Amino acid sequence: MYWDDLQAAAEEETEEAIEKEARGDLKLLLETISSGSGDAKLDKYFKSRKSNMYQKTVTYETLWTIFPPGTLVYGRFFQGEDQMLLIYDNFRVWPRQDDDDWSLLAWTYDWDGRMFKRSPVKLSIESFEGQKAISSLAFFPIHFHDDSEGVKQRLIERGRRFRHYCTTKDADRMFDYEGQAIFEQRGFSAAQGDDDRDEDASRSSQYYRIRRLLWNYRSATDLSTSTPKPVNIDGRVMIDFESYFRYGPAFARIGTLKLEDDFDECGCHACRQNNPLREKFRTRFDEENYQRGEWHDEQHMLCPPRVLGYILREKQWAQLQVTSLKNIPENDFQNSWSERLVLKDGQLTKNIILKLVSSHGTKLDGDKSQALEVDDIVANKGKGLVILLYGPPGVGKTTTAETVAIATRKPLFSISVANVGDEAKKVEKNLAKIFSLASSDEADVFLESRGQGVANNVERNSLVSVFLRVLEYYQGILMLTTNQIAQFDVAIKSRIHVAFKYEELTPEQTLAIFDGFLKPLDQKGLILNMDSIKEWLTDDVVKMKLDGRQIRNIVTSAVGLARAEAIGETPKLTQKHLKVMVSNVKEFKDEFIAAFERYKTSQSGSRAQN
Structure with missing residues (x-):
């Protein structure tokens, strides 16, 4: 594709002697190559080049000619959604007919939970015989698309949404979702079984990078053989890249495309000072001022069609379509709480719970609200809000937790013993991970009264002690529901901030x-x-x-x-x-x-x- 550019440069008029000589040399070089290069493959290419370009076709052996570095390419890698990538390099110049496929390295412009950056992906085209229309390839240069300008405008608009969703404040990351999603890993089971990944290690540290590489190597077989299956979702989701990487899969994908973690762009002095090269690869997009300021259209166009997050009802980490996300209607927040939740005492209990949950962790009037705050003797202790809802089954305990979460725009994570385990040595670690994400459903298994003289009470007592200890330092909101309050350990009373009794329905x-x-x-x-x-x-x-x-x-x-x-x-x-x-x-x-x-x-x- 650069051949026409080189010919145009050779024919360009100039008054500078040195430049004139250089253009003359370039013209001579191009004439020599096109008339007989000495390479059979190259000579064959030049004989059919004009015909192929006119018909917009390509052979497998000449794929390399339409994907020079810096080319913007179009493909559909995620649920049929339009996507644009930037070509960086190929793995081998001449595709061979006996190869299974020919691969390229390209960039997308993704979010890693902290910053936007160019992220490399590997693209492959399977071997084929004869000529093929360029626009029929799995991906191809965007200017071969019949509606290239229309595609670009749609990608710019979607890229703006992608940027907004990635950078929105924590309290506003919950959205309605209606469409297909790709399940990657079940949420809490990931937190339980992942002993090889240390959540305390910074993602930017060398330690974390090594662990990620090892995890990716271990998962390589599964990735290469498994095809993610889309699932229809109609419910609430949380956009959370950072927690996705921390507790979900160790890798990121865009549909079936896996982002390459082990690639580093050349950082030598010559490449850093080569402005045309930096412009070709949009190196400036990684700079902080380009991320925070007004974006270039290409930054928006290169954004992927998916965000990473958590599906609340299914408890699944997933790839979510940007275009399937919707803001939760204002009336939905109020109607679920005011109309659908029916309690015996009318509004009294509802008002107390709503005010407590709404105000927890919120600065009401700048920093003035911080003046009205009680500090524990031990730092970071007693900062949480623990609400106990107790009574017979089916009288509104769980519904209270669900509707207050909707009314206050807070995500609700429902957990039980199945999510945490029942061995004391694992419970503390699992609870810490889960609490760092977020209600505990049916808490009686953890909080039964500790006993003496019974063989299985040792493990039971350890469970209770661990739960109470973690509870002391939890800084979020925990809503406990139970119908077995008589079996609660006596120590739980001092950990509960407020308790509400639910009776049989009137x-x-x-x-x-x-x-x-x-x-x-x-x-x-x-x-x-x-x-x-x-x-x-x-x-x-x-x-x-x-x-x-x-x-x-x-x-x-x-x-x-x-x-x-x-x-x-x-x-x-x-x-x-x-x-x-x-x-x-x-x-x-x-x-x-x-x-x-x-x-x-x-x-x-x-x-x-x-």
Whole structure:
């Protein structure tokens, strides 16, 4: 591709004697090479060059001619999304027909959690026979694209979004996400099993670099043989590159492309002082003033189509499409809290929890709020907020944690013993890692009262001690939920800042929860005779003392039943559908209670005999 540029330079007029001589020498050199270079491959190339360029085709052996260093290339490496890369160099000039593929090294402009920088990726084209349209290659120079200017404008707009998402403040990193994502690694399991990566080592240190290289080497086989599969996601995500690298995979990918960690650009004096070379490779993009100031269009165009983050519901580290991220609607923050969460005392408990969670870790009025702060005798101790929600299942404990997280724009990480382990020597390390990311669900397994004289109590006591110790130094918000408060260790009382008791649902709460599920359907015209359903719920269903989960299951199952019966028509939910599911739940509930009573009776008889 540079041949035309060289010819133009040779023909350019100049008055400078030295420059005139140089251009004359260049012209002579080009004529000599094109008329007979002595290299069979090169001579063959020049014979077909004009024809190939006119037809915009290329052979496998001449791929190198269309990818000179500094070329902007177009490809779709991540879920069919447009992407632009900058060519740095090839691994071998002449592709050989017996090779499986021919590879290039290119740059993307990525974020590593601290800074934007050019990041190298390896590109490959599989061997092929005969001629091939350049635009049909897996990637090709952008000027061969039929809509190159349109692509550039779209990439600039997406690059602006990428920059915004990467540099947004911690409190604003949570977004709605609807689209495909690529799962890389399950979140908390990564934190548990990764004993080889030390979270205390700085990512910029030599120590961390060596560990990353070893990890990448160990993972190389898996990377080369596995193809990431996209998964449809509709939920909340957190954009967090730094935690992704720290607790998720040790490597970064863009779809199937793996970023090369072991590449270093030449830093010799000659290369550093070679301004045309620096311009060709956009070296200036790595400089701090180029990162922080007004960006060049090419900086935006070279940004990848994905960000790295965490999917809250699935507990998965993932590659996320930039174009599938959406700001969470303002009314969503308020509606979930004010309308969907129904507690017995109305707004009292909700207001206390909301204010405590909202104010924790927030500077309300510059630095003035810091004056009203209690310091522990020991530095960094007692800075967290621990809220205990206790009561029977299905009465709103977990829903409280979920909705207050939405209302305060804070991410909610739900953890249980399965995420932390049950061996004391591992629990402390795992808790520290998890707490550094972020509610603990069903905390009773960690906080049961420590006992004496029982063989398995040694491990149990160690678990409790470890949990309490880590809790002392946790500086975030921890919401504990349990229905086993009688078994809590006595020491937990002093670690809990505020506790709220949840009782069985009142008739008013039951009706309000049903209404929360049914009202949106009724507003869409998907329910027949809502007034009749409300009357039936008030007269009959509230007497069953259902819990919140049972109510949700009744409505969702009834909707499924209505959908199955609506063949070729718009499904409508009716009282009949709800009655079928309520009857089923009641029958199971009665049988469960009877079976449990029989079990208790048999256990009492066994103890009496002993």
